[in-house]
Amino acid sequence: MTLTAQADVVDEPDRIRHPWGARTAFRADEQWPQRVDMQLADGIDESQVDRWAVSASLLHSNGDAMDIAVKDDRIVGVRGRAGDRVNRGRLDVKDLFAWQANNSADRLTLPMIRRDGGLEVASWDEAMALVVDRTRGILEEEGPSGLGFYTSGQLFCEEYYTLALIARAGLGTDHLDGNTRLCTATAAEALKESFGSDGQPASYSDVDHAEVIALFGHNVAETQPVLWMRMLDRLESDDPPRLLVVDPRRTPVAERATVHLRPRPGTNLALMNGLLHGLIAGGLVDLDFVERCTQGYDALVAMVETCTPAWTEEICGIPAAEIDAAVQLLGSTDRLLATVLQGFYQSHQATAASVAVNNLVLLRGAIGRPGAGVMQMNGQPTAQNTRECGANGDLPGFRNWENTDHVEELARLWNVDPLQIPHYAPPTHAMQIFRYAEQGSIKLLWVSATNPAVSMPELSRIRRLLGQDQLFLVVQDLYLTETALLADVVLPGATWGEKTGVFTNADRTVHLSEQAVAPPGEARSDLDIFLDFAARMDFRDRDGRPLITWDDAESAFEAWKRCSVGRPCDYSALTYELLRQGGVQWPCTEQAPTGTERLYTTGVFPTDPAVCESYGRDLVTGAGVDETTYRAQNPAGRALLKGCEYRPPAEVPDNDFPLELITGRTIYHFHTRTKTGRTPELEAAAPEMWAELSADDAAGLGFGEGDPVEVVSARGRVRATLRLRPHRAGTVFLPFHYGYWDTGIALGPEKGQVGRAANELTATAWDPVSKQPLVKSGTCRIEAVAS
Amino acid sequence: MSRAAGVAHALRRAHAGERRMIRLLEELVNDNGQEVEIRHVGRDILAWSLDSAAMLERIAQDREVELTTGPVTVGQPWGPVDPAVLQPLRTIFLIASDNSLAWELVAQVAQAEGIADLLDLARKRHEYTLRQLRWANTMIKTASPQVLATL
Numbered sequence: 001m002t003l004t005a006q007a008d009v010v011d012e013p014d015r016i017r018h019p020w021g022a023r024t025a026f027r028a029d030e031q032w033p034q035r036v037d038m039q040l041a042d043g044i045d046e047s048q049v050d051r052w053a054v055s056a057s058l059l060h061s062n063g064d065a066m067d068i069a070v071k072d073d074r075i076v077g078v079r080g081r082a083g084d085r086v087n088r089g090r091l092d093v094k095d096l097f098a099w100q101a102n103n104s105a106d107r108l109t110l111p112m113i114r115r116d117g118g119l120e121v122a123s124w125d126e127a128m129a130l131v132v133d134r135t136r137g138i139l140e141e142e143g144p145s146g147l148g149f150y151t152s153g154q155l156f157c158e159e160y161y162t163l164a165l166i167a168r169a170g171l172g173t174d175h176l177d178g179n180t181r182l183c184t185a186t187a188a189e190a191l192k193e194s195f196g197s198d199g200q201p202a203s204y205s206d207v208d209h210a211e212v213i214a215l216f217g218h219n220v221a222e223t224q225p226v227l228w229m230r231m232l233d234r235l236e237s238d239d240p241p242r243l244l245v246v247d248p249r250r251t252p253v254a255e256r257a258t259v260h261l262r263p264r265p266g267t268n269l270a271l272m273n274g275l276l277h278g279l280i281a282g283g284l285v286d287l288d289f290v291e292r293c294t295q296g297y298d299a300l301v302a303m304v305e306t307c308t309p310a311w312t313e314e315i316c317g318i319p320a321a322e323i324d325a326a327v328q329l330l331g332s333t334d335r336l337l338a339t340v341l342q343g344f345y346q347s348h349q350a351t352a353a354s355v356a357v358n359n360l361v362l363l364r365g366a367i368g369r370p371g372a373g374v375m376q377m378n379g380q381p382t383a384q385n386t387r388e389c390g391a392n393g394d395l396p397g398f399r400n401w402e403n404t405d406h407v408e409e410l411a412r413l414w415n416v417d418p419l420q421i422p423h424y425a426p427p428t429h430a431m432q433i434f435r436y437a438e439q440g441s442i443k444l445l446w447v448s449a450t451n452p453a454v455s456m457p458e459l460s461r462i463r464r465l466l467g468q469d470q471l472f473l474v475v476q477d478l479y480l481t482e483t484a485l486l487a488d489v490v491l492p493g494a495t496w497g498e499k500t501g502v503f504t505n506a507d508r509t510v511h512l513s514e515q516a517v518a519p520p521g522e523a524r525s526d527l528d529i530f531l532d533f534a535a536r537m538d539f540r541d542r543d544g545r546p547l548i549t550w551d552d553a554e555s556a557f558e559a560w561k562r563c564s565v566g567r568p569c570d571y572s573a574l575t576y577e578l579l580r581q582g583g584v585q586w587p588c589t590e591q592a593p594t595g596t597e598r599l600y601t602t603g604v605f606p607t608d609p610a611v612c613e614s615y616g617r618d619l620v621t622g623a624g625v626d627e628t629t630y631r632a633q634n635p636a637g638r639a640l641l642k643g644c645e646y647r648p649p650a651e652v653p654d655n656d657f658p659l660e661l662i663t664g665r666t667i668y669h670f671h672t673r674t675k676t677g678r679t680p681e682l683e684a685a686a687p688e689m690w691a692e693l694s695a696d697d698a699a700g701l702g703f704g705e706g707d708p709v710e711v712v713s714a715r716g717r718v719r720a721t722l723r724l725r726p727h728r729a730g731t732v733f734l735p736f737h738y739g740y741w742d743t744g745i746a747l748g749p750e751k752g753q754v755g756r757a758a759n760e761l762t763a764t765a766w767d768p769v770s771k772q773p774l775v776k777s778g779t780c781r782i783e784a785v786a787s
Numbered sequence: 788m789s790r791a792a793g794v795a796h797a798l799r800r801a802h803a804g805e806r807r808m809i810r811l812l813e814e815l816v817n818d819n820g821q822e823v824e825i826r827h828v829g830r831d832i833l834a835w836s837l838d839s840a841a842m843l844e845r846i847a848q849d850r851e852v853e854l855t856t857g858p859v860t861v862g863q864p865w866g867p868v869d870p871a872v873l874q875p876l877r878t879i880f881l882i883a884s885d886n887s888l889a890w891e892l893v894a895q896v897a898q899a900e901g902i903a904d905l906l907d908l909a910r911k912r913h914e915y916t917l918r919q920l921r922w923a924n925t926m927i928k929t930a931s932p933q934v935l936a937t938l
């Protein structure tokens with residue numbers, strides 16, 4: 001059976017059953033007490049550990065600091081780092097157990113090459129020579145437009161920066177993106193739209209000071225369990241913060257809400273416009289802040305003028321009284337912390353709705369002060385670095401591809417001609433990269449540390465396009481994933497604990513993660529693989545010297561620091577030595593040598609045309625705002641209030657598919673279970689696919705708790721076990737983790753076969769602004785299992 | 788031409804243009820072979836043209852101007868010249884820029900004749916045409932390097 005996490009307070013918590021552990025209550029403005037979580041292999045105690053390596057979590061975006069225990073050159077456990085600002089010793093249940101997956105017997109230890117239809121073991125020399133030969137051939141025949149890279153939210157900063165340099169200046173391709181497109185592209189875009197640049201305004205420590213925490217599509221209990229522990233510890237004190245939760249599901253967070261709004265999927269922007277209308281109509285706007293620090297107020301007022309509680313009720317299916325209650329809660333304090341995650345990012349009108357949350361905190365003047373701010377969250381552990389280093393296609397250091405000065409600065413840094421760096425169009429986003437591969441104009445796709453054959457929408461299409469003979473697929477991973485099974489070359493990677501580098505969490509905290517043990521067999525760090533490729537390709541700068549001037553993690557980090565100087569994500573005063581003491585928040589400079597807790601404390605934002613990362617986009621169409629228009633608008637350091645009209649979603653329930661379908665996570669798994677599915681405790685806690693539905697809906701269909709059912713959409717069909725949950729009526733939830741590597745059909749279902757991956761059902765559709773796939777916008781029906 | 792004829796001309800021109808855009812976008816939105824971003828954003832910007840056309844019809848009725856209501860053809864301004872996805876985007880761009888001129892005429896005649904509600908309509912709806920235009924431009928900018936690199 002599958003466990004349901006319990007929130008009970010217990011002294012000796014079984015952390016599988018009680019994943020948030022015991023409470024350490026604290027009042028507002030006090031320091032969060034320490035609580036050190038540790039898990040060591042059976043029969044090992046702390047005194048037997050040979051050495052500890054500093055690290056942080058690579059299984060979610062919270063960046064919980066920990067030390068990795070090593071005995072006899074094997075990883076034998078983990079211990080939370082007591083002094084670290086992020087977690088103060090605590091660890092997520094995945095971190096406590098999933099280190100075991102490093103030692104899994106089915107790790108890839110040698111490269112593989114497809115020969116006569118099958119994958120066969122090969123030497124590094126053979127594998128890399130083949131990749132280089134293909135790359136050169138494509139460069140000669142079609143040029144750089146034939147090459148695409150799809151990377152991850154789980155590599156390290158140094159690796160992303162190296163990959164970005166290889167793709168942009170080495171090969172000159174615009175086709176580079178990360179799977180962060182599926183998780184945080186909207187966060188980045190929403191921050192650019194409102195504040196001029198990416199960069200998390202607030203800090204986790206704002207939880208310690210907030211009076212109201214408003215969570216928009218953010219099931220923090222399962223996405224960032226340690227941050228939820230921090231909130232739970234405040235909730236257990238005698239001056240608890242009040243929570244506003246916007247989520248169609250009754251999540252563990254919603255259980256603790258003062259107001260829980262359950263909008264109809266696809267209507268987030270309508271709800272946000274209704275809340276903004278309420279603040280404006282109720283006189284709850286900080287007009288002094290708005291006047292001093294923002295631009296666009298009048299247009300926003302006009303945009304939401306008609307979004308009355310009655311209008312909002314009609315569209316979102318939320319009683320007007322609940323909307324009023326939410327408005328009153330939001331307007332009741334100047335210590336308002338708002339957070340946003342996938343419930344908004346993966347839904348219809350993703351960027352517009354997330355920007356509306358920024359509008360909300362700006363209207364309240366709730367930014368840049370303790371307990372007041374907004375956090376556009378990340379889903380993956382190193383997604384922030386994917387964005388900063390330009391492995392998501394943006395230019396490194398949050399540079400603006402439309403700003404000639406920014407491109408020239410980068411060209412000087414890399415000593416290449418500015419024309420060598422593609423900057424003629426927005427970077428090609430992941431969904432478009434896959435489209436080009438489908439159409440055959442991308443001939444080589446190099447996938448590193450991600451598993452699109454399970455994580456992308458509309459999997460039958462993804463499998464078909466990745467399996468085409470015309471596509472040369474390189475996959476770099478730890479295991480033979482569903483994607484690796486389709487590859488022409490498989491490269492065995494080293495992971496967390498087996499290589500060194502830094503990564504940055506969702507509140508800008510940078511942690512060092514040091515190598516604790518050697519990788520298995522001949523597996524290599526992703527950095528070494530990229531450097532080997534670069535050396536074999538013999539990339540040169542404009543003076544004929546090697547383009548890449550570093551040869552290990554620390555020298556790569558020093559190069560990245562130089563790239564970050566003067567940009568919002570300035571790392572210049574960070575060193576590995578400093579990071580060994582604990583996490584530090586960027587910007588970290590000579591002026592701010594211990595890092596920066598929160599941004600925009602003076603009410604000045606990076607919207608100046610010379611500084612900003614983007615001139616903005618039309619929030620309905622995604623059309624770019626041109627530089628001249630942006631300059632004429634003269635934001636001059638003010639934040640931008642941007643309204644947007646609600647539009648109904650493309651796919652709405654009908655007779656064939658009467659239910660709304662949303663997907664999401666469980667606390668026990670990460671991504672496509674590559675590590676957590678190989679961890680006995682986590683796998684036992686959530687071993688099989690399920691579907692959640694309200695009891696009334698289930699009764700209406702003649703189903704009950706535990707019934708095997710099939711969930712069907714216009715794209716596919718999956719089997720799941722039904723769980724009854726008090727979610728919004730008419731809404732089906734599926735976890736997205738389950739794929740096929742541990743089933744009898746590792747390559748996925750054939751046409752007409754029933755699958756189990758939620759993305760069999762999701763549609764190829766994306767937000768036109770952030771290009772994030774809308775995997776939470778679709779419809780389905782539930783059927784009895786065909787006998 | 789009488790003064791009323793000038794208003795009627797501008798209204799008919801703007802209305803015919805929005806109907807042309809509607810016809811074009813309906814074709815693209817319902818074409819399953821079309822690129823998904825064009826189909827999806829096409830839905831939203833189609834709604835803008837539908838609204839604009841409806842508003843023009845109301846104001847024309849108030850002013851007793853008869854609008855053309857027969858079948859619309861999209862036409863191919865200067866013929867099909869661009870490959871692949873660039874062609875429909877070019878057609879959107881060209882129709883939108885022609886419609887932008889039409890809204891300019893509506894605004895100018897409304898100002899010259901002092902017709903407040905017509906001026907208000909032109910001010911509000913011209914922006915949607917410009918947004919259609921900018922979208923087509925952005926999409927062409929984004930798609931053209933790959934299309935042209937693989938000709």
